[in-house]
Amino acid sequence: MYEVMKKLSGAACDGSNTKYAELFNKLDVNKDGKIDILELQQGLKAMGMAVGVGAEERIVAAGDTNKDGQLDFGEFMKYLEDHEKKMRIAFTSLDKNKDGKIESAEIMNSLKTLGINISLDHADKILKSMDADGTLTVDWNEWRDHFLFNPADNIEEIVRYWKHSTVLDIGDSLTIPDEFTEEEKKTGQWWKQLLSGGMAGAVSRTGTAPLDRLKVMMQVHGSKGDTNIITGLKQMVKEGGMRSLWRGNGVNVIKIAPETAMKFWAYEQYKKMFTSEGGKLGTAERFIAGSLAGATAQTSIYPMEVMKTRLAVSKTGQYHGMFDCAKQILKKEGLLAFYKGYVPNILGIIPYAGIDLAIYETLKNAWLQKYATDSANPGVLVLLGCGTVSSTCGQLASYPLALIRTRMQAQASIEGAPQLSMGGLFRKIVAKEGFLGLYRGIAPNFLKVLPAVSISYVVYEKMKVQLGI
8 A cells, every 4th residue: 555655646746747647547547638526536446545535526626727527637737736735834834843754742732723632642543544654753755645635734634523513513502613723714714614514504404494393392382292203293284384394494594694603703702811822722711712602602693592482483374584573572572582591591501512522522532542543534424423422412411401491482472471580490390390391302302413413514515615625
């Protein structure tokens, strides 16, 4: 394998067109003078070269200047030249002691800039995934060989997918915000990632909206009968037709953009408060800054949360859209009605985000410790699994607060007076429905997690390719 890589990298990095042509011809399976995604996949596989998921699509997207979905010889050569320049810059920036080699300690320091703290043992395993000669260091040739046909340009990209990201959208807005490097901010990559994540969230929430509405209905009407998932969906269709299954989803999607923007801005401000000049956030500081940013964002968009709940539990014809809902609430209940349930909602951020982050870090470290012998790449299934489990655990911890929040948001339109406080509602639910009453609606909530995570991940990856990330 190493000899194949060495031969290929020598061909790619030699300045003569003959060497580039030799490599191009190997990949041009049908000999039409162009390389498409399928040929790139087949050619790299035939040469014994493993690349990351979606790497071929990103290579073609990066080099395809005339946008015909293929790479001709000129585009292919230009891509390799540009890619090698990026690899050289990344290698030099990592090689802090300028000895021409990258060591485990340098990998650890680099990952700290992403807010990722790993042990020396983990850094050794990441290093071994690139170390072809067994010296426990990576020189320029090994670095170039490893990344020759990998769109990742630096060591950060190897574990960037391990960064706990909000891209895995499950419909809740309590996660720790994304963190971006200075390079991403300078190049504008951050807004492309936020846009991709927002689009992924919109598609994911729309796809799972019927289950989300059913969850809200069960939370609010929990004590009235033993509605299960099938009968609940049937009742909603009977009352308002198929379209009623998506009632409230419009607000749920619209609030993604302002909430994401506010969370990102607030997170950057709180980070400055917790770090000195040039300092980096540890896990604890990141959790505190992220929780505060989440609380700030939730405060700014909370009226939309209330409207989403009111629309979800409303009967057909009760409201004529989001603005009519807002108008009726303001007229009948006043401005403060838009912040009903605010306290349990804010309190729910701490257990959700804390447990979500802690479980994710634990699962990540366990995988790296046990399985990262040849590569630090966890693969899509491991990534989705860790994100799903950690999010589910976070939901379990915060669900009673989420249920009380939803009841408080809806009680004026459903239960009428008297309007109970958070403590009053808690006592009422436990007295009438028992402790399990605090978990009404959790079945459809859990049922939507896996499809929501899967949809958001697929859409996010497709959007990244389209935006050239």
